[in-house]
Structures are given as structure tokens and as C-alpha cells.
Amino acid sequence: MGKNMIDELMRQITEKNAPVVVGLDPMPAFVPEALINRAIEEKGETLEAAAEAVWQFNKAIVDAVFDLIPAVKPQIAMYEQFGVPGVAAFAKTVEYCKEKGLVVIGDVKRGDIGSTSAAYAAGHLGTVTVGGKKLRGFAEDFITVNPYLGTDGVKPFVDVCREENKGIFVLVKTSNPSSGEFQDRLIDGRPLYEIVGEKVNEWGGDCIGACGYSAVGAVVGATWPEQGRVLRKLMPKACILVPGYGAQGGKASDLTDYFNSDGLGAIVNSSRGIIAAYKQEKYAAFGPEHFAEASRQAVIDMLADINSVR
Amino acid sequence: MGKNMIDELMRQITEKNAPVVVGLDPMPAFVPEALINRAIEEKGETLEAAAEAVWQFNKAIVDAVFDLIPAVKPQIAMYEQFGVPGVAAFAKTVEYCKEKGLVVIGDVKRGDIGSTSAAYAAGHLGTVTVGGKKLRGFAEDFITVNPYLGTDGVKPFVDVCREENKGIFVLVKTSNPSSGEFQDRLIDGRPLYEIVGEKVNEWGGDCIGACGYSAVGAVVGATWPEQGRVLRKLMPKACILVPGYGAQGGKASDLTDYFNSDGLGAIVNSSRGIIAAYKQEKYAAFGPEHFAEASRQAVIDMLADINSVR
Numbered sequence: 185m186g187k188n189m190i191d192e193l194m195r196q197i198t199e200k201n202a203p204v205v206v207g208l209d210p211m212p213a214f215v216p217e218a219l220i221n222r223a224i225e226e227k228g229e230t231l232e233a234a235a236e237a238v239w240q241f242n243k244a245i246v247d248a249v250f251d252l253i254p255a256v257k258p259q260i261a262m263y264e265q266f267g268v269p270g271v272a273a274f275a276k277t278v279e280y281c282k283e284k285g286l287v288v289i290g291d292v293k294r295g296d297i298g299s300t301s302a303a304y305a306a307g308h309l310g311t312v313t314v315g316g317k318k319l320r321g322f323a324e325d326f327i328t329v330n331p332y333l334g335t336d337g338v339k340p341f342v343d344v345c346r347e348e349n350k351g352i353f354v355l356v357k358t359s360n361p362s363s364g365e366f367q368d369r370l371i372d373g374r375p376l377y378e379i380v381g382e383k384v385n386e387w388g389g390d391c392i393g394a395c396g397y398s399a400v401g402a403v404v405g406a407t408w409p410e411q412g413r414v415l416r417k418l419m420p421k422a423c424i425l426v427p428g429y430g431a432q433g434g435k436a437s438d439l440t441d442y443f444n445s446d447g448l449g450a451i452v453n454s455s456r457g458i459i460a461a462y463k464q465e466k467y468a469a470f471g472p473e474h475f476a477e478a479s480r481q482a483v484i485d486m487l488a489d490i491n492s493v494r
Numbered sequence: 495m496g497k498n499m500i501d502e503l504m505r506q507i508t509e510k511n512a513p514v515v516v517g518l519d520p521m522p523a524f525v526p527e528a529l530i531n532r533a534i535e536e537k538g539e540t541l542e543a544a545a546e547a548v549w550q551f552n553k554a555i556v557d558a559v560f561d562l563i564p565a566v567k568p569q570i571a572m573y574e575q576f577g578v579p580g581v582a583a584f585a586k587t588v589e590y591c592k593e594k595g596l597v598v599i600g601d602v603k604r605g606d607i608g609s610t611s612a613a614y615a616a617g618h619l620g621t622v623t624v625g626g627k628k629l630r631g632f633a634e635d636f637i638t639v640n641p642y643l644g645t646d647g648v649k650p651f652v653d654v655c656r657e658e659n660k661g662i663f664v665l666v667k668t669s670n671p672s673s674g675e676f677q678d679r680l681i682d683g684r685p686l687y688e689i690v691g692e693k694v695n696e697w698g699g700d701c702i703g704a705c706g707y708s709a710v711g712a713v714v715g716a717t718w719p720e721q722g723r724v725l726r727k728l729m730p731k732a733c734i735l736v737p738g739y740g741a742q743g744g745k746a747s748d749l750t751d752y753f754n755s756d757g758l759g760a761i762v763n764s765s766r767g768i769i770a771a772y773k774q775e776k777y778a779a780f781g782p783e784h785f786a787e788a789s790r791q792a793v794i795d796m797l798a799d800i801n802s803v804r
Contacts, residue, residue: 355642371686
């Protein structure tokens, strides 16, 4: 069994002074044409070519930014859309990031009835047994989990986290515009996301790391600062994974209350703001051929921005 | 563009007199040892061996039952746990079932913010573009979708359904014991699952097939007959996918009100009750070497049971 990953995440955040995570969500529109064309020349107009372009894109960005950041968050949908070759590129990206010493948060948003959640947990965080061997399907350090099915859909993930010293982030209040449609509905006068937040606190109660934070964290969008403030207090031991900064509209000044007074307790994600930085006017001078250097500069700028508020 | 799949599903249900779906959820404990050992002999103690055993298991069952049933529902977690080779076995199973003329419901329970749901929708129900070609990642006819993120997390799936003549089943009231933890909480005096059910009715309003049912269906567990009755009326045009029959405790007599007065409108899933039938005392005489024949008999018995109540 490896390090306790919530401790490792907090250690790297502190050491690199960087409570940020880079979202490796390689939408086709973000990948420079030259990479796509080269992959198509080699492999034809195939899913394999798309997967190869995605992998080359990720590798260049990771090589350019890994020393600045504690963690990456590949969004599996962006790989899964390219079928089996895409999923293989996801697995390769996870492995490569771990080799570079990064904490890997698989943004998979899985969640099902107990026996099925147990299979997802084994596949993404734990091991499966084949004959006499224990093998790993995928090998993220953390994954995101959807709570709609309740405790018995989440518990199998928590159990594997405890066995493997890994962690999860449970969706509580998501960053998207219509997240309030169900999540904000009042139950006994309190919004559903608070009820879910209380459960997160409970689920994570007996897997608190040496760092003081739990292996069971929460997803709370940067786009909801007032809700973030309430949830921070409801889940004092949860690390909050914060999507929605940048492209989705969340600003650093909105994020002050997502952090605890120790300046820790939150990790802010940026995906397109970093990986597609070369497409922004601000970084256009790098040009598409230097997309990875543009990403590095975007990380440096994001760090300054986020660190100004905590 | 192919047939309208909700029409095709209803056509096959009527023609085969079989409102049932077989859940291809090949948990390792269900796969006969002989199949596992043969795969390990060929491929060693590897993920590839596990995936091969799963594929051989599925193929034998599909060959034994395809003429009796309209649809299968592979649960992707049971494949995903074996990593990339497992996901390849999922893709192969989907393809094979389609070749056999079956409607394939991918039980993937995906759902995310809009742009991410769009990628899942493209990968499972639609196409991705590589160079000048449109390619399919996976190729299910229907998938299951988690609604926790609200309309903008579900809409991309509905849009692709309309373009591709495919369909989804949205989780409304799940079959697991703790489904009520969030789903039953009262909002303005009504449980959350009813609020979600109303949205399902709304999301599916403009993709009603010639059969009278919508491409947007709902998941309602067999374990909640009273809730099923209410939801049937709230979502008159939705086909209800009903898990939880058999092993999870749902009985045929609980299911009467999941069907509309036309005897249609619901499709009842059984997974382990069919694919692991050879492990039940009732079918033990078949022996593990005739597991697929045991599955066929279990389908015949399930059909008689379900058809007795509609």
C-alpha cells in the first residue's frame, strides 16, 4: 500500500504553494491541428489517431507544468468518446502523470447500486483478482463520485479508499448553470446540497489523514461562492475540489471562503484555461506550436491569482 | 440514421411478448471456473484473461437467449473494472448483441456538466469526428443517465438521441436500499423522485416515437411498487426500465402498475437471476458446463412470471 493520498495531496499543495489542479480535458477543439494531422498521417482517420493526438497533447502539457502543480484531473468523458483507444489514452495519461509524481484525480463521476459501485471502486482505485494475482484496471489516486443513489452507492468507494489509502470527491454543488434545479431544492428548509454535504462529512469521518483532511472530499463549483461558504463550515474536514474557475465564470475573489483558515482545504481546477491557453488573446504570442509553454505561463498566472485570496 | 430505437424496442417487446431485458453484468463470481481457467491458460493471470472469460460467458448466454428477448443491458462497471481490456470486452459485447438483432441498453449512468455530457453522448450514442470521418466510440442504442446535475447535464444526451434516433433512461427512483436517502426527501411536500420524474416527462416531450413512447425513459426500481404507480402516471410517455426484480427482492406482483393499460411501457431487468441461473438450486441440474442453457430456462420462467401480471 502506497502513501496516504490525501496527505500527499496536501503535502504537494503546501510544498509547491499551489492549491490548483490542471484539468486534462482534451476536447478535440483544444488540440492543435498539427498534432491531429500528424496522428492522422500515421494512423489514418481513426479513433486510434484521435487518441494518439490526445495523448501527445497531454504529454507535452504535463511535461511543461508538472513541477508547478500537485495534481491533474483527467475528465474521462473526453477520452471515452473515442472508444477503446480513447480509454487506453486515459489509462496511459494516468500512468504518465503518476510517473511524474503528480496526484491523479480521475473525473469519472461514477456511482451506482452497491455491488456496481464496488466494481467501479475496484477498477479505478483498487484491485481486481485474476487467478492468484491482484491487478489494477485503472490506477487513479482519487475519483469523483455521484451521490444520487445514497449511502450504499457511495460506501463501496469509501471502503476501497480506506484499504488503499486513496480518496474520492463527492458531487455536492456542481458548477453548471442548472445545478440548482435539484441540488438547491429545499428540504425541511435547507437545500439538498447541504443534506448531501452533511453526508459527505459523515462518510469521511473515519478516514481523516495525518494532514487533518479526510479521504472523502467534495465537489463545490467556483460559481457558487455563498454556497461554498456554508459548505466549508458543514464539511470542515473535507478537501473541496473546485471546478468552474476561469472559463465557467468563477473568479479568485469568489474563492476566499472555500479555504480554511490554514489556507488549505480547497483545490481549484482549471481545464481549458490552462490546456487551451494558447487560444486566448493573452497567450496568443506563444502560437499553437508552443501550446505547452502557453499552458505553463497560464499555470503561473493562475497560481498568483489564487494565492492572492487565501 | 437507423431505426428509431424506442419504436424498435416496443416492436420487439410486442413481437416476442417479452417486456424483459437481460442484464449482462458478468461479475467474476458468476463466470464458471472452467471459462476463467481456460482464459488464464491462454493469456496468463492478466486483465486480458479476465476480459476474455467475460466475453466468452456473455457470448454463450446471448447465443442461448437472444431469440426470446428484445434487449440486453450490459453494466459497464463490470467491464471497466478490468481496465482497457475490460472496456474492449464491453465494446465487443455491444457489437455482438447488435449483430444478433438485440436492442442494447448501456448501463453507464453517466452525467456531467453540459460540455462533458456532450462528449459522453457522442461516445456512447453518437459519433465523433476525426479528420473527415464520423466514427463511433461505443455504439449502444440506449444508455442510462444520472440527473443530479439538472437539465443542462441531461440535455446533450437528449439532443443526440433526437439526431441518432436513440434513447436514454434517466435515474428517477433507484432500486437500492438507500435510494430514499436523497431521492425520497420532500420538496414542497413532494419527494425529489417526483420532481425528477416530471423533468423526465418534460425532457422527453418532443421525442415521442410512432409507438407512443418517448426516447427519454426512466429508471424506477422494482423494489418500490407504490412509487412506481405514482411515477407511471407522472411520466405517461416514458418507458420505465425496472431493475431490482429477482435477486434484489422485487416480485412480479409488485410490477403491475409499472405497465400502462396497453401492457407496454415497462421493461423489467434481471441480471444475476438469468446469467447466474446455474448457481441457483432451481437450475442446478444444468450444471456449470451448461450455464447458458440454465439462463435460457430462467428467461422462459421469468417471461411467464412477468407476463402473468400485465
